Amino acid sequence: MAQGGQIFxxxxxxxxxxxxxxxxxxxxxxxxxxxxxxxSALRLAESDxxxxxxxxxxxxxxxxxxxxxxxxxxxxxxxxxxxxxxQDDEEPWPRTDLLQAAMAQGMRFxxxxxxxxxxxxxxxxxxxxxxxxxxxxxxxxRDMISIPLGLESLELAVDRERFSRVHxxxxxxxxxGWVYHGCxxxxxxxxxxxxxxxxSGQLLNAASLQQMMTTVPxxxxxxxxxxxxxxxGLGLMSGRMGAVGRAIGHSGGGPFCVxxxxxxxxxxxxxxxxxxxxxxxxxxxxxxxxxGSGAP
Numbered sequence: 001m002a003q004g005g006q007i008f009x010x011x012x013x014x015x016x017x018x019x020x021x022x023x024x025x026x027x028x029x030x031x032x033x034x035x036x037x038x039x040s041a042l043r044l045a046e047s048d049x050x051x052x053x054x055x056x057x058x059x060x061x062x063x064x065x066x067x068x069x070x071x072x073x074x075x076x077x078x079x080x081x082x083x084x085x086x087q088d089d090e091e092p093w094p095r096t097d098l099l100q101a102a103m104a105q106g107m108r109f110x111x112x113x114x115x116x117x118x119x120x121x122x123x124x125x126x127x128x129x130x131x132x133x134x135x136x137x138x139x140x141x142r143d144m145i146s147i148p149l150g151l152e153s154l155e156l157a158v159d160r161e162r163f164s165r166v167h168x169x170x171x172x173x174x175x176x177g178w179v180y181h182g183c184x185x186x187x188x189x190x191x192x193x194x195x196x197x198x199x200s201g202q203l204l205n206a207a208s209l210q211q212m213m214t215t216v217p218x219x220x221x222x223x224x225x226x227x228x229x230x231x232x233g234l235g236l237m238s239g240r241m242g243a244v245g246r247a248i249g250h251s252g253g254g255p256f257c258v259x260x261x262x263x264x265x266x267x268x269x270x271x272x273x274x275x276x277x278x279x280x281x282x283x284x285x286x287x288x289x290x291x292g293s294g295a296p
Contacts, residue, residue, distance in 0.1 A: 030252025038235025092177035244295035
């Protein structure tokens, strides 16, 4: 199959002349998992179990700065050795080795004085959430999201066996442990339902949702992608995608597939679209999401 040759989409609310497939394949959510980590953190903040703004013990940044990528932490995605190890289908490095290699690059900037995407930051954010809740991330997903919303396919993939159920054949040669903040898997429908539920007020109160959507402005158009205005909130990519107007959600990608899960609030009826395709071009999944939104 050619890269980008197959796109799976789910649109919510569904068009009136279409019905959902009886059986949906499973896909890795990749960095859409960050949205779920941020939702978990905000839920815990609502019950005063965690603080977004108190300095962390022995750290110079806050949880909010981890969630909006303003902590200054480096990213392991810039490490050539990391990508070579994934390409060779090695077992994931021990966490201490990963941290040592990533932090050897040095801080990007002082916390709060810039913006730089960091998977390391979200790995630490997940740690804080699990500690505050006294639950594993899998348990939090089950109790906060899967059961209340009826998302039966949603699961944290922790080993090769679970990840092997993913649609793409290339998944048979990948260990999800290489995604150090965690990699959710599920159907396109459940990805769209999760994000749609967030914006319909089923996951967070209004004040928390507003915090989540408060963005760090990042600039204008991106070549090869539908963005005409970009920003990042708390676990949410947020901006504008041309004629469709505002787009809020998250894109994600791994070695063999990409996805785009977005809510489009400026449509006459706000719509949420989840698109998944093979290849490594996130723009293709994003353009598919725009098309699925019904934009002219």
